[in-house]
Amino acid sequence: MRRMAGVFLAGALLALGSTSAALAVAPDPAQVAQVFARQTQAITARAHLIYKPAVTDPPFEGNVTVFEQRMGLVVVDAGGSPPSGEAIVAEIRKISPKPVRYLIYTHYHGDHNLGAGALRRAWPDLVIISTLKTRENMTGEPMAFVKTYAQSYSDMADAGARAAANPKLPDAVRAGWGRIAKAGPGLVAGYTGMQVYPADLTFTDRLWIPDDEAPLEVMFLGRGNTDGDAVVWAPKQRLLAAGDLVVSPIPYAAQTYPGEWIATLKKLEAFDFAYLVPGHGALQTDRAYIDKLITALQTVRDQVGPLARANVPLDEVRKRVDLKAMKSGFTGDDPWLAFLMDAVFTNDLISNAYKEARGEAVIQGAG
Template sequence: MRLTALAAILTLPLGGWRDDAASASVRHEVASQEPGFERTEVAPGVHAFVFDNALGEGAGVDGTALVIINSDDVVVVDAQGMPVTARRVIAEIRKLTPKPVRIVVNTHWHGDHWLGNQAYRDAYPGVEFVAHANMVADAKAEELSGLDKWRNTGLPAMIADFEQRYAKGIRRDGKPYSTEDSARVRARIASFKWALPGLEEITPVLPTRTITDSLVLQRGERTIVIQYLGRGNTRGDLSVWLPRERVLATGDLLVNPAPYAFGSYLGEWMVTLGRLHTLPAAVIVPGHGAIQRDWAYVDLFVEMLGSTLAQARAAVAKGLDLEATRKAVDLSAYRTRFVRGDSAVAGAFDAFYLAPAVERAWLEARGELDKAPR
């Protein structure tokens, strides 16, 4: 779980949320809105587990897991947001191979990519957890500091808020619930209640091995490059590159269909993505959302990052404060290209990219980025 993203769910308009459970190919049929996922073999022995909650439509988000089955072991990229969710991926791994998971890469500090570590520790004694050194520092300072508050008071308060609104039948905008609205709220409440015991179960397991540049693993003929190419979505983003298979796992340096920009570094993010772009990837596995088979989505995202930062710099040059900058920055053309008429993506775009990206760009333009909370 990513606590900032979970909090942002409250800003999503009701009409901009949907339950896409029916589209998931792997689904435990429970009444409590457990997230579904789809497994895709992107290269021989390399499987992507893409969760269907990238838009924050339920109790949070879960990062995509990339499972790399080697000659003698398994390497996993990202461990989901709760042990209960990670155990579902582990169950699928065991269907694919009896080989042990020896390394789990945590691409960055957001909890939806590493708070499931304990499930791997319990299932595979001796497993190593690899991350950038900044990831560990930020996980301690940012994610762990808010975890107890979120599971003890934050999520219960969110459940109570939705239950009150459901009982009254009135949306935040004052309009009465439609039949569809009521069904969506019931689904949200069920999803939140499903997540609560999962959050309570978490005993954080931090990475056991840190790197500052790259780590190359050789597994028979397979080379696995765990690399740090610069700051972007966080100051400790790792990506994983399989040169023989031409598969690239980006972590949250890339998220589809609505980017996440909390705590980001827009100027350096563009540079980091440019470095990734030099790799001859045929398959790009984002931290969330649909697998990409070319660079078109990356190029669009880099273009939008550049526009966001340029407009924020122009606003700061005019002496505008943050609220005035929010009004001055116009990303409507990009919003249209990302959203493509989908109200669910529209809500996520506004909450997960537009609001935090403009603030971070404004701070960057003022030279205050490194002083601000992440």
């Protein structure tokens, strides 16, 4: 077992795969179009959401928001693979014939930006924007996972095929692994030839993209999901694109800063939004999910903090905490969602809350 350095949503799942020299799962290009397909939802005037259906099945890739300004389009995030980028370009062309002028990355995780090449080819003049931190992460070690992406998905699909045949696992968990195994050849084919497109233009606090009908404010509100999350506020649409500060139906906690994350989420709640586009998952129209997420973060901090400060070892802390109620608030009684919840949220959040309580650093891109 190895801990995957990548910090996209699949990261913790990939840790379950075995490392082998050759691809255990052969790529199947014929599956790619279906596996990476996108759909579009009109949100309100001049704003659309492009999303990946079946959000809790792979590929675990982020939402894309498209704003229509007078002179062109502004796109938030770009999908997580070359074929996702192609699918997103096709969806954008259905929304408007205007060119994409700006592409904003919410953060550096590959599931939000590795489709950018297709947008750049379609609109060569587009300017890519991110926080300075996100650019640093995309040009540094945190992005190194791109080199082993196809291998990692091959490992995951291979592990999935074995788990799907394991009679000791609950039916819903076997079925979930079965969906990963089935998509495996398409995933391996899609996650090849990856190229990183770091931002052309960076900011540290705030950047305006003016327009009469859809002005946009791009902001860094504090650390949370990463050390450089950007959120995009459209005051006329009352729409907030939150990136992976908000991921649903299962939140994501890889290299997060629990205490600062809570403070940043409270800043999001202070916006007078009518629509919130999470990094993954369905469009939100109220604060209920953010409230639930804040409560979950606080619950983990409250339980882990005193134990961490008393020098209880991390493995022992994991045994002593009682997070059943918190977890079932997200997963209901679905065993597959419960598995995902531990894999991409609870386990990492405990580690990060432990480090936070002991004054240790959370390192972006660390396994």
